[in-house]
Amino acid sequence: xxxxxxxxxxxxxxxxxxxxxxxxxxxxxxxxxxxxxxxxxxxxxxxxxxxxxxxxxxxxxxxxxxxxxxxxxxxxxxxxxxxxxxxxxxxxxxxxx
Numbered sequence: 747x748x749x750x751x752x753x754x755x756x757x758x759x760x761x762x763x764x765x766x767x768x769x770x771x772x773x774x775x776x777x778x779x780x781x782x783x784x785x786x787x788x789x790x791x792x793x794x795x796x797x798x799x800x801x802x803x804x805x806x807x808x809x810x811x812x813x814x815x816x817x818x819x820x821x822x823x824x825x826x827x828x829x830x831x832x833x834x835x836x837x838x839x840x841x842x843x
Contacts, residue, residue: 754835756803756828757783763825766799768813768838775824785839786820787813799828806834807841 752770759765759781769783789802793810796802802811830838 752784754830754832754838755783756789756799756830757781757822757824758826758828759820759822759824765822767820767822768830769820770835774829775827777824777827779824780821781824781827783820783822785816785818787816787838789813802838803828803830803834806831806837811841812843813838813841 750772752772753774754768755771755774756766756768757775759767766789767783767786768789769786771781771783775781791810791812792799792802793808795808796811797805
């Protein structure tokens with residue numbers, strides 16, 4: 747049986763939802779559920795050229811974007827869930843800032 751392909755997402759986590767995490771999930775989670783995010787990177791800063799969080803999810807990174815290093819897994823409560831386009835997911839995974 748083939749393995750399910752993980753889906754790229756940006757999830758706002760933490761008590762107030764201010765921790766913005768990019769990573770990969772088995773299934774898109776519902777808000778307010780505990781979620782496991784694989785190959786996770788925190789989004790520290792996105793420049794105006796990204797056109798906001800939804801622009802980052804749709805179009806991928808732009809010059810000036812700041813991401814942390816990748817960690818194998820983060821588990822936290824999803825406050826807001828944004829699906830990321832496949833192309834943007836590939837670009838965010840390999841982005842160096």
